[in-house]
Each structure stands twice: as C-alpha cells, then as structure tokens.
Amino acid sequence: MTAFWAAIALPFLHIPLLYDGTQDVGALLALVAVNVCCLLVGHRHARSGS
Numbered sequence: 001m002t003a004f005w006a007a008i009a010l011p012f013l014h015i016p017l018l019y020d021g022t023q024d025v026g027a028l029l030a031l032v033a034v035n036v037c038c039l040l041v042g043h044r045h046a047r048s049g050s
Helices: 002-009 011-020 025-042
Strands: none
Touching: 002 011, 002 025, 011 025
C-alpha cells in the first residue's frame, strides 16, 4: 500500500527539480527510478473494505 501511494506522490517532487534549472540529471534519474520501483511494487494494491 505504501508503494502505491508513494508512486502517486513522487511525481510531485519532479516539478521542483525541473523548475529549479540546476540541471541535476542524477537526482532526476534517481527520482524516476524510485518512482518506477514504487509503481512495480504497488501496482497490485486494491482498495480494501469495498
């Protein structure tokens, strides 16, 4: 469940890196890699209680 919600929240961290203009490609690639891992781990999350 945590990986699912992290995959939803992490793209919002891409915005400051892209807007900042520091050209920190390593940090951006690391953030994308973490986001992909969260997507892979959390893709089976199902809503419980319904």
